[in-house]
Amino acid sequence: MRVPLLFVAALAVLAVGKLLWLTVIDGPRLAAKAEANRTNTVTLQAKRGTIYDRNGNVLAMSAECRTLYCDPKQVSDAHAAAQVLAEQLGGTAQDYLSALTQDTTFVYLKKKVDTSVADEVVAALSKAGVTGVYELPDMKRVYPYGAVAGQILGVVGADGDGLTGLELQYNDILSGVDGERTMEMGRDGTPIAGGAYRETASQDGTDIVISLDIDVQEMAERQIVEGQETYKAESGHVIALDPSTGEILAACTTPLLDLTDTSEAATEALTLRSVTDSYEPGSVLKVVTTAVGIDSGSFTAETSFDVPASTQVGDDTVTDDDGRDYAMSMTPREIMRRSSNVGAVLMGRAIGTDAYQKGLASFGIGQATGIDYPGEVSGLVTAGPSFTVTNLGVMAFGQGLAIPTIQTARAVAAIANKGVLTTPHFLIYKGTEKVQWPEGTRACSPETAATVTDVMETVVTEGTAKNAAVDGYDVAAKTGTGEQADESGGYKSDSFLSSLVGFAPAKDPQVLVYVAFNGVPYHASVSAAPVFSAIMGEALLDMGVSPES
Structure with missing residues (x-):
């Protein structure tokens, strides 16, 4: 009798143990599993x-x-x-x-x-x-x-x-x-x-x-796509902004991005490369060189420089695009009008390495602008003890450094804004709350800005930016044709960043436009300039700026 009783007792212990396991120890897990099976x-x-x-x-x-x-x-x-x-x-x-x-x-x-x-x-x-x-x-x-x-x-x-x-x-x-x-x-x-x-x-x-104006944006995109095809460019850039506030009215780089179908979007289309990529700016940086020279007291707009046909900068010989083989007496106004590289080198030497570095920094060159767009880069700009007279010579006419085009636009916008830098930005309102952007720092005096503006008007009326003119408005602008570096450390043949940056009306600037074509065999005067004119005309109209004449 004891054997059957022990067997029954053992079965009872196992049953109770299993019951305890299912209800106490494993119960919560099983309940959760059951809940998951019957709920969604x-x-x-x-x-x-x-x-x-x-x-x-x-x-x-x-x-x-x-x-x-x-x-x-x-x-x-x-x-x-x-x-x-x-x-x-x-x-x-x-x-x-x-x-x-x-x-x-x-x-x-x-x-x-x-x-x-x-x-x-x-x-x-x-x-x-x-x-x-x-x-x-x-x-x-x-x-x-x-x-x-x-x-x-x-x-x-x-x-x-x-x-x-x-x-x-x-x-x-x-x-x-x-x-x-x-x-x-x-x-x-x-x-x-x-x-x-x-x-x-x-x-x-x-x-x-x-801050975008959709009509200006549409015009900018249409013009840059057509221009890229016409001038056989690798890519195109447009920035349009209000220089007094930094509000961006339009911006795009090619290839464009179609959000209605991103299945075949190129990687380059996903970002605004005016913010995320760096380029040698070329002669548009002569605007900064001229402003730094005048503001530091190194020269005036009418100071005379004896400009030879060429000059040595480090191991390189710098010449002008006009093929001039004789010396000329030029003022900074004439240097800008002709876009003389040799003249810009002489202006840089007149300023000196310390004052030039300080001037570049005051215009935000080599510094992030603070734009509210992901992935902004600061660029590559030699500074400090490494900055030599050779760096000075090439930077004076816009080479030997690489910066995003938004940085160039911001620097020239300071000239339009009476010498004060602003933060380029998109956001205006968050809900019903007006967004307050930081006050800008001073890049140069109002007097210097007015003088450089006057010089830039000459570039449009008599110089390399004639094709940038807009009927009924006084435009201040500067062309740039920057060589682009190749993988060997030299420069590509017949491949330029052809650009033009300017603002209007010159005496009371409401709109600044920067247009650039990268990898083109054409100079800015015949590529970026006419595209600038079309976009600027649309922007002035949409912003309600009445013609001056």
């Missing part, structure tokens, strides 16, 4: 903030759409479902089959589907007798102006976060806070009426207003 939790994506241009035009907004998902365990016919999805959404049936047959209870099939299309998909599946495929409310970005301003606005990823451009820069403001919905599901994968239901509402993101 999905994210309720917040509505992303709208982006407006300076005139209230909607540039980017979020619209309701649908996300299609499935419970593979409830899909009644995976092959039939895959065929319907391919017919309605594109692709092949094989593209969807793996998702429909996974060993899980929740798989995304396609996100950001137009509501009408999603409804058609669900109806087609129902008609085919297929179960297990469902839809959820979602949000996606739409662009009323299509591809315009794509690089500035930037890409939003499938999860609703900004990946590039201002969408990334201001993601915390625009994104809001996602919500969550938990539903009790039946065996067929549909919600149980009266079952457990829990929802945390999403919080919408904040709208922003940016």
Whole structure:
């Protein structure tokens, strides 16, 4: 009798132990598993903030759409479902089959589907007798102006976060806070009426207003694309801004980015290379050299320099583009009018290495501008004890350094703004709050700025920037044709950064425009200048600046 009793007792101990294990030790895990099997939790994506241009035009907004998902365990016919999805959404049936047959209870099939299309998909599946495929409310970005301003606005990823451009820069403001919905599901994968239901509402993101003028932006993009083709350029750049505030009216670099279809976007299209890449600026930097010389008292606009046909700078012989083989007496005004490299070297030597370095720094050359766009670089500018008379000689006419074009535009904008630097920027309003940007620092005196402006007017009326003129307005501008370095450390043959930067009206500047074509065999006077004229004309019109004559 003892043996059967011991056997029964042992079974009882095992049963009680198993019961304790299931209810006390492993109970929470099993309960969680059961809960997971009968409930479904999905994210309720917040509505992303709208982006407006300076005139209230909607540039980017979020619209309701649908996300299609499935419970593979409830899909009644995976092959039939895959065929319907391919017919309605594109692709092949094989593209969807793996998702429909996974060993899980929740798989995304396609996100950001137009509501009408999603409804058609669900109806087609129902008609085919297929179960297990469902839809959820979602949000996606739409662009009323299509591809315009794509690089500035930037890409939003499938999860609703900004990946590039201002969408990334201001993601915390625009994104809001996602919500969550938990539903009790039946065996067929549909919600149980009266079952457990829990929802945390999403919080919408904040709208922003940016400084772009969509009409100026459209003109800039059209002109730079046409110019790149006409002048056989590797790439093109445009910056248009208000020099008194730093507000950017338009900006683009080629290739452009079409946000309505990013599937084949080139890597170069994803960023504004006026901010993220550096180039030798060329003769547009003579504006800074002239301003530094006048402001430091090294010379005036009418000081006479005996300019030879060539001069030695380090191991290189510097000459002028006009092929002159004789010496000339030139003032800084004449040096600028002719864009004389040799004359610029002499101006640099008159200033001296210490004063020139100090002057470059005062104009922000080699320093980040603080623009509110991801990936800004400071450039490569020799400074300190390493700065020699050779560096001085080549930098005086815009070579021997590499800076982003936004930095050049900012430096010349200081001349237009009575000698004061501003921070180039896009953001104007965050919700209803006006954004306060820091006050600028002084680069030169108002008197120096006025004198350099007068010299730049001469460049347009009598010099290399004649093609930059705009009917009815006095324009101050400077051309630049910078050689581009090759991999061997020398310079490419017939490959320039041909650029022009200027502002108007000259005596009361409202708009500054910088145009550059990289890798062109043409000088700026016949490439960048006419494109500048077209964009400046549109910008002055849109900004409501009345003609002076």
